[in-house]
Amino acid sequence: MANNNGSNCHLCMQKSDVFKRLNHDELDAVNGCRVTIKYRPGEIIFKQGSPCHDFVCIVSGLAKLYIESECEKRIIIGFAKPVDYIFVPGAFTDKRHHFSAVACEETTACLVNAEVFQNILDNNNAFASAFIKKVSEQAIGMFEQLASLTHKQMPGRIADVLLSLSQKIYNANxxxxxxxxxxxxxxxxxxxxxxxRILKTFKDDNLIRTDSDTIELLNVPMLETISRNG
Amino acid sequence: MANNNGSNCHLCMQKSDVFKRLNHDELDAVNGCRVTIKYRPGEIIFKQGSPCHDFVCIVSGLAKLYIESECEKRIIIGFAKPVDYIFVPGAFTDKRHHFSAVACEETTACLVNAEVFQNILDNNNAFASAFIKKVSEQAIGMFEQLASLTHKQMPGRIADVLLSLSQKIYNANxxxxxxxxxxxxxxxxxxxxxxxRILKTFKDDNLIRTDSDTIELLNVPMLETISRNG
DNA sequence: GCACTCCGTTGATATAAATCAACAGAATAA
DNA sequence: TTATTCTGTTGATTTATATCAACGGAGTGC
Structure with missing residues (x-):
């Protein structure tokens, strides 16, 4: 896994609201310590409980972020897609990862030393503001997920998942x-x-169509109604 | 509700990790635009969906923060106690409240104009860093709650609530x-x-004791075991 | 005083969802 | 090739939890 192969920070900068705030020197600092790694589907990018030394930025592919409980159960709390870094709250508190990140498909990530990242955050107000904005959006997303999971029955929750995948993750129908x-x-x-089972009832009702790895939402308004009614 | 009655910012500054980072001028700016309000039990401090113009800092009492769904259900996502401001993610995104805050008991809050707050955040790196740290801790708390709610059965969830009240909110047994x-x-x-019903089984098993508004945890290790086992 | 609402409590019943079990197809390893 | 593991799927059964209903007590307003 060589350093700086493929992409460089100047390309990513154009695609990310947050990285736009970096000046030339800061970008050089990031570029200098950056390590690019390719992950195959299913490979762990970082594991819940492990120490966090690096900030991770997803350059290509898709990563799922999930919490694992003692009881072997998991809950996916979000995804990271290009070009976005993963907000790791532990980096600012106990230096531990509080969730795991795993590549869903062939995925490229850049690892940036946490101290370098922290240093920029401490000195670049615009970057810090953009960071806080991103974290805020994520918090709002967590609220919605929490409400969905605790207040809705299964059809509503699956509707939420399908709508979110189509409208927020893949941006395609x-x-x-x-x-x-x-x-x-x-x-x-x-x-x-x-x-x-829920997907099957949706298929039977012509709300969705699935074909191997393809999912098509045929009746978005009805799915939104199901989501609303819980 | 007059301005600046009772407490002043210099007192709060000593009690809050975050406000310690403010310099004299910044503290004056906050103190100058600050409004202190007393809320009675059950009164709404701010309501989900409403525009957020102010940052809220709890000076005395206790406020509960909760999300309300269309289906009239609520989920309490946290509490704010003295001296702490409430992190309002909407302030950095769509300028709307994404949860409601309600006084649990007689509660005093200081409202600080959001622009003043934002301005300090944009110019004081130490303050921004402390802010990010606080937000990170809150995010980690949300992960734990999400895992508890989705992976544990009722006894484990009630055990979590009791332990959290005793160890994090009231800091008393x-x-x-x-x-x-x-x-x-x-x-x-x-x-x-x-x-x-779960509280009753805990009482029958001598894990807790309740007397009107008082709750005592009699067997914390067992409650922790119940929490772990879900 | 009385009516009324809110909170805590308990029991009976209904139901959403997990668990258990089985099997087919695809992918992977030997 | 065969064996084996993982994913997707369906059905039967169990169970955790919500819902419904009822009641006493405390507080509040009239």
Missing amino acids: PFVTSLSRQDLADMSGMTKESAI | PFVTSLSRQDLADMSGMTKESAI
């Missing part, structure tokens, strides 16, 4: 996904079997 | 609380009736 049924279940807080 | 059974249920994602 027939979308091709690398997520398994288990992943969909982990997003919606249910078992794989239950997720499959 | 027999503690006197102003929270209703409904509030405990809203913290643990279940109905009031279910919460009461």
Whole structure:
């Protein structure tokens, strides 16, 4: 895994609201200590509980972020897609990862030394502001997920997952996904079997169409109604 | 509700890790635009969906923060106690409140103009860093709550609530609380009736003791075991 | 005084969802 | 090739939890 192969920070800078705030020197600092790594599907980028030394920026592919409990259950709390770094709250507190990140498909990530990142954050107000904005958006997303998981029944939760995948993750309507049924279940807080059953009722009602890894939402308004009604 | 009655910012500064980072001028700016308000139990400090013009700092009492869904259900996502401001993610995004804050008991809050607050955040790196640290801690707390609510059964969730109240909110073991059974249920994602039933089994097993508004944890290790086992 | 609402409590019943079990197909390893 | 593991799927059964209903007590307003 060589350093600085493929992309460089100046390319990413154009694509990311947050990295736009970096000046030339800061970008050089990041570029200088940056390590690019390719992950294959299923490979762990970082593991819950492990120390966090680096900030991770996803350059290509898709990573899922999930919490694992003692009881072997997982809950997917979000995704990281290009070009975005992963907000690691532990980096600012106990220097531990509080969730795991795993590549869903072939994924490239840049690792940036946490101290370098922290240093920029401490000195560049615009960057810090953009960072806080991003963290705020993520917090709001967590609120929505928490409300969905605790207040809605399974059809509403699956509707939420499908709408979120189409509108926030893939930004497409027939979308091709690398997520398994288990992943969909982990997003919606249910078992794989239950997720499959709900998807089947949606298919029977012509709300969606699935074909191997492709999912198409045929009736978005109805899915939104199901989401609202819980 | 007059301005600047009772406390002043210099007192709060000593009690809050975050406000310690403010210099004299910044503190004066905050002090100058600050409005102090007393809320009675049950009164709304701010309401989900409403525009957020001010940052809220709790000076005395206790406020509960909760998300309300369309289906009339609530989930308490945290508390604010003295001296702490409430992190309002909407202030950095869509200028709307994404959860409601309600006084649990007689509560005093200082409202600080959001622009003044934002201005300090943009210019004081140490303050911004402390802010990010606080937000990170809150995010980690949300992860734990999400895992508790989605992966544990009712006894584990109630154990989590009791331990959290004793160890994080009240910092006392027999503690006197102003929270209703409904509030405990809203913290643990279940109905009031279910919460009461679990509390009863805990009482029957001599894990806790309750006397009107007082709750005492008699067997913390066992409660922790119940929490771990879900 | 009385009516009324809110909170805490308990029991009976209904139901959403997990668990258990089985199997087919695809992918992977030996 | 065969064996083996993982994913997707379906059905039968169990169970955790919500819902419904009822009641006593405390507080509040009239």
